[in-house]
Amino acid sequence: MASLGELERAVMDLLWAGQEAATANKLRDLLAQDSAATDGIAGHQGKDLAVTTVLTVLSRLEKKGLVERERGTRPHRYQAVSSRADHTADLMHEALGSAPDREAVLARFIGSVSESEAATLRKLLGQD
Amino acid sequence: MFWTSYSLAVLALVLAWPVPVLLSRAEWPSRAPFMAMVLWQAIALAGGLSMIGAMLVYGLEPIGDNLLAGLRALAGMVLHNEPTTALGFWHLFALSAAALLSAHLVFTLLLTYVKIERQRRRHRELLALLASPSGDGSGTVVINHDSPVAYCLPGGARSVTVLSDGLMAALEPTELRAVLIHENAHLSQRHDLLLWAFAAWRQALPWFPTTRLAQVAVNSLIEMLADDVALRTESKGTLIKAIAIVASGSARPVDHLAPHGTSGQDTSPDASSLSGTGGADSPRTTASRVSRLLSPRPPLPAAQRALVLAASAMLLAVPTGLLIVPGLLG
Known part of the structure; x- marks a missing residue:
């Protein structure tokens, strides 16, 4: 079995x-x-x-x-109850720490990134 | 006894506000993240100890020359119905406050643990249905999602590192290895325990600057510690590139996968909420990690490391000493 x-x-x-x-x-x-x-x-x-x-x-x-x-x-x-994509999205929200009341549960490679910070990083990569 | 409680109260105040503010602005923690972590833990422990201690010592002042004698006398009152006339209103108030604060701290710690465990169990259940094992080794699973995401879910032997399809597609094999080593460092160094303790600390006393600053600092320090582990085997350039790709991808998930598409789909909520509050992380965490890698400063000299260690030991020894050594301050 x-x-x-x-x-x-x-x-x-x-x-x-x-x-x-x-x-x-x-x-x-x-x-x-x-x-x-x-x-x-x-x-x-x-x-x-x-x-x-x-x-x-x-x-x-x-x-x-x-x-x-x-x-x-x-x-x-x-x-x-809900679709596969919805469940995956839930998991990703938890993983990225963006869901309410779910702080500090997971150590993630990159936490939150502000838009200006991301722009700096893209510049750094030469992608701009 | 009066001076003891006064000194403890001053120590508690200093540790609740000026010290954490200064430490959070200091530059040296990025040069010695481990030492900084030890110091933050000492600040939190000493802060809690002196807060409770100050109230306890003040409340016990009329009935004992030191903490132990006072507690013994108090136990007599509670257990054997001895007269409490020696204790005035403010003494009883301080004692009740000390008891309540201790209970509150312990209770919050346990409650946070239960909450975190429940979230992890749920997360693990869903991963079992949604993710598939990766070829990269045991304890690594891949989930079907377009944004580049990597994180670990601690849980002892059931710890698991999760990578997204988007991440696998965006990174070169060496970069992927750097990410995996970084995540495994979080697991093997038990960073989940630190995150738990400091999340509970903040939850218990949210209005104290120290608890927020400590949580932000700890979040950033564990990333530096994990980066340092990855740098032992992978090159700096590889790690920086991996961080930059993941960070730029998770801020605008659709961007580098499909050029200038009208986003929509299930990845866009991530983007909008990420640029918002962003949970417990300082918005500067990623930037400070990258700048630390780009323009590395020499590690803190041994003498200064020893100084930090000594300061941490002092922080723990002073309130403990004030509490238990009889008649230290008359």
Whole structure:
């Protein structure tokens, strides 16, 4: 079996790529297809993947606030809370220290740079 | 006891305002960043100690000749219901203030730790989903983003250095290596602990000039320390070029990737907020780093380093001495 971490990643990739909410069954099938497409060993694992495992992964992702569940339908359908690009942008805001109330968490190579400072640096590089 | 509390109060005042202002304007810290870091820590510790100590000693004055005797008498009052008539209103006020300030400092330190840990856990969770391992070695991941970004996420064995696609594209292999060495220096020298302590210090006493100045100085000093590690193996030119490329790229992210495009997209918010307040960093940090590399000044002579070290030791010894040595100042 693939680790839960890898499965979380694979499930999120599917949800980010898909346009609409998907059921756990649908996701299981897609995961099985995906791994069958990559190589033989992984394909074997994909077929073994149980829907309950996918549900476990989905509930972990839901707890992390990454996935939301449509409870109106049966079986429940799942979708990503926000897009991949939005999450990346959040991370970058944290990394650059520009998000509010997130100071000094990360040591970053370059912190904040003022526009005039950047101009000086560009001049220095001969890019101007 | 009166003179002890008076001296401690003066020391606390001096460490809260004039000393940090002078130190933050001094030129020598860039020539001896490690020593400057030691001094800032001594200033913060001695400042906190003398603030609390001054109030404690004043409050205990009527019931003990020194801190230990006073505390023992106070414990008697608290634990065994002995009469408190010896203590006037202002003594009780000072004692309560000392207790509150100590609790406030410890509580803020813990709260900041919890907050930072929560942010890191969240950040790590998202990285696990969004970033892919890089070929450059363990603990380095690459995230799909156009601006050149490099940072490290401390967390003991789970520490990770994050590079963006934009950075990988903009830098030559040697420059990339300089960036990686710089980031790994932050991790191996445990700069996260310094950032944590000084962030908490500022959070606890935001209206004191010393806490803001100390945080700005520490942010800048850790960059110098990490630069010095990178310079051991990489050339100065390489490091300067890497800094300049990353800095100019993160101020106007679209600029050197696509010439004069109408920006938009997810990179532009970074640019606008960066030129704004910019978190805990001094806006001068990058400039002072680069000018330090461009026109290097000789390291501080050994005698002066020793002087800084001695001053730091004195800063810690004086308030401690005033507090515990009985009858030092009558």
